[in-house]
Amino acid sequence: MIVAFSVTPLGVGEEVGEYVAEAVRVVRESGLPNRTDAMFTSIEGEWDEVMDVVRRAVAAVEERAPRVSLVLKADIRPGAADGPEPKAATAERHPA
Template sequence: MFASIDLCLVPIGVGTSLSPYIKECIEIIKSEGLNYELGANGTAIEGEWDKVFECVKKCHEKIHSKGAPRIYTTMKVNTRTDKEQKFSDKLRSVLEK
């Protein structure tokens, strides 16, 4: 099943700068071959369900291994059964209207 998610992963107990931790997650997303869009307050990721959620797990494992004792994550998940809809499809639909 194809899924798109908005992921906001927040390491807790590591100080105020989160960018080094987010960079680690981006590297994982890239290595998994998933399409993504980095945003100011989260990252959109799309791909096959199992691959996307395995990627989220790997991000958690990596951030814990970098010293974060706690991680607070919020996700929005989107799936469709009638067609595979990518980020670019959604944006194009809105812009065309």
């Protein structure tokens, strides 16, 4: 599966980059294929491992923020293992 998710700390002011960086650090340390852009972090793997990484990313932000918002979208496709990067590259090959 591929999960695109966004973790946003609430109640910490407008500057949230250092909080979000903690969530991204958790994802990168997971070793699972991932990609981060301005809106979402995408991560690929089996259901349990991906959801564990999302849970830990939220927990990392939750340690420092009084409230956390999570937006999550999942593409559940058993047996697929092409990752978030090839999907993005495919879209980029077609002119807009």
